[in-house]
Amino acid sequence: MEFKDYYEIMGVPRDATDAQIKQxxxxxxxxxxxxxxxxxxxxxRFKELGEAYEVLRHPDKRAAYDTxxxxxxxxxxxxxxxxxxxxxxxxxxxxxxxxxxxxxxxxGSARPRGRPRGDAPGEDxxxxxxxxxxxxxxxxxxxxTLRVPQVDDAGRVHLKERTLSVQIPKGILAGQHIRLAGQxxxxxxxxxxxxxxxxxxxxxxxxxxxxxxxxxxxxxTLPVAPWEAALGAQVETPTPTGRVDLKIPAGSHAGTKLRxxxxxxxxxxxxxxxxxxDIALPPVDDADDRAAYLAFAKALPFNxxxxxxx
Amino acid sequence: MTVTTxxxxxxxxxxxxxxxxxxxxxxxxxxxxxxxxxxxxEGILHxxxxxxxEWHFSGDSLGRALLALRLQRDLEINLAGVALAVxxxxxxxxxxxxxxxxxxx
Numbered sequence: 063m064e065f066k067d068y069y070e071i072m073g074v075p076r077d078a079t080d081a082q083i084k085q086x087x088x089x090x091x092x093x094x095x096x097x098x099x100x101x102x103x104x105x106x107r108f109k110e111l112g113e114a115y116e117v118l119r120h121p122d123k124r125a126a127y128d129t130x131x132x133x134x135x136x137x138x139x140x141x142x143x144x145x146x147x148x149x150x151x152x153x154x155x156x157x158x159x160x161x162x163x164x165x166x167x168x169x170g171s172a173r174p175r176g177r178p179r180g181d182a183p184g185e186d187x188x189x190x191x192x193x194x195x196x197x198x199x200x201x202x203x204x205x206x207t208l209r210v211p212q213v214d215d216a217g218r219v220h221l222k223e224r225t226l227s228v229q230i231p232k233g234i235l236a237g238q239h240i241r242l243a244g245q246x247x248x249x250x251x252x253x254x255x256x257x258x259x260x261x262x263x264x265x266x267x268x269x270x271x272x273x274x275x276x277x278x279x280x281x282x283t284l285p286v287a288p289w290e291a292a293l294g295a296q297v298e299t300p301t302p303t304g305r306v307d308l309k310i311p312a313g314s315h316a317g318t319k320l321r322x323x324x325x326x327x328x329x330x331x332x333x334x335x336x337x338x339x340d341i342a343l344p345p346v347d348d349a350d351d352r353a354a355y356l357a358f359a360k361a362l363p364f365n366x367x368x369x370x371x372x
Numbered sequence: 373m374t375v376t377t378x379x380x381x382x383x384x385x386x387x388x389x390x391x392x393x394x395x396x397x398x399x400x401x402x403x404x405x406x407x408x409x410x411x412x413x414e415g416i417l418h419x420x421x422x423x424x425x426e427w428h429f430s431g432d433s434l435g436r437a438l439l440a441l442r443l444q445r446d447l448e449i450n451l452a453g454v455a456l457a458v459x460x461x462x463x464x465x466x467x468x469x470x471x472x473x474x475x476x477x
Contacts, residue, residue: 091447097439098447098461108446186400188438231385237435240383262386262400264435276469330388 065133065140066163068114076128080119087115113160123168130167186259187246193230195270198327199302201232206263228263233329235278236267272300278333279326285342286310291318301325301335308337316341387431394419394427401437408437414451416440416458 069076072086094101094108101107117123134140140163160168189208197204207225228240239262246259267275274281284299294312298305301322308320318339326333346352386392386400397417398405411417412427417437419427436458443454 088448095443095446097442098457112446185402228383231383234385235387239386239431239434241386242383260400262434263383274472276472 063140063162063166065130066110066113066161067133068117068127071110071114072118074118078118083115083118087111087119110161113164116160117164117168126167184249184257184259185247187261188264189261190264190266192266192268195267195273195275197230198232198234198265198267201230203227203229226261233278233327233332234265235327235329236265236275239264273302273335275327278329278331280333280335282335282337283340284308284337285340286314287344288341291315291339291341299337302328310339314339385431386434389431390428392429392431392433394429397429397433397437400434401441403437403441407441410451411437411440414455416451416455 069078072083072090074082074086090111091108093099094104094111096105096108117127191206193204196202205225205227207223209223226242226245228242231240234240242261242263244258245261249258272282280302282299286295286297290297290310291314292312294314295310296307297310299308303325306322306325316339320337322335322337324332325335344351346355394405394408397408401408408417412419417429417433419429422428440454440458443449443457444451449457
């Protein structure tokens with residue numbers, strides 16, 4: 063099991079005061095909060111930070127943690143002390159989603175009050191999943207594995223995994239929520255009168271090979287040959303609903319944008335597909351290719367840098 | 373311990389609804405109705421009044437409410453700060469998208 067150095071995670075010395083710990087938390091929370099952060103691994107680091115703060119902000123937990131010292135020497139595995147519950151009892155909610163290290167010290171204790179959030183009867187649950195864009199473009203079934211903190215009869219918190227198979231509605235957009243009725247917390251079994259909570263899944267898309275997504279619109283970079291751009295042409299372009307003939311206007315240049323109305327994400331009001339042209343140059347593989355380019359250069363004297371005065 | 377449920381659930385999309393009540397939002401966000409009221413009063417959520425004077429929220433309110441509650445809880449900022457943060461985050465997001473579109477390649 064991995065030892066967690068909470069002082070290092072928070073960037074504070076071992077004799078830091080409560081005020082220093084709080085200040086460190088505030089500063090790092092703003093830096094790594096997933097809704098706000100631009101750092102990669104922000105979610106991971108924010109969770110780690112939350113766990114460290116949960117221990118160091120409470121004098122009793124901090125004292126318990128301090129008895130462990132600085133962790134094992136390099137190369138040695140850390141082992142939890144025998145009977146970690148002995149002498150430590152912590153009330154209040156928390157845990158669920160904390161590391162194995164945390165649970166080995168604090169998770170095993172009985173919880174006289176409070177539960178992990180999301181475990182009250184009939185409560186709604188939330189999850190976030192990353193989908194492939196095709197699921198929205200064409201609809202379809204996708205499977206997700208979710209991890210849910212559950213409290214057992216002894217008050218211990220476990221992470222239970224469950225796999226759901228969900229029919230993804232066609233045209234769903236990033237940031238929207240799918241509601242699965244009755245898949246949240248089960249209702250209170252003692253009175254049986256309550257309804258089970260719902261499960262809300264927030265959707266995010268993984269990057270697509272061709273399209274960039276912006277709301278319900280899609281963006282595609284389409285390479286064209288120099289003569290196709292200069293003289294105009296009819297070219298095939300991929301769209302979510304199949305290949306389409308696209309008219310490239312004469313006099314197009316790099317960055318020319320063409321709009322295909324209604325060919326974006328098939329939401330209620332379908333978005334548009336914006337095709338942005340990129341001029342691709344034929345490769346020079348042999349002497350003939352070279353000769354062709356030289357002939358081209360000779361036939362069309364042209365200074366692309368004239369506007370820079372050179 | 374893994375539990376597998378292979379029933380195909382037909383899912384509905386919250387954002388396509390326009391008739392969420394304050395009780396719906398309160399339950400979905402695991403927050404008191406008073407808290408939702410506070411979000412409306414701060415201008416973070418927008419409500420329309422129904423025929424009996426009751427509030428109706430569009431489905432977009434869910435994401436916004438959840439974001440506001442997370443910021444308030446995790447960063448320990450007051451609602452006025454949260455309102456500003458939500459607006460700035462939205463603006464950043466729009467700017468980033470415009471930048472991304474313009475970059476093109």
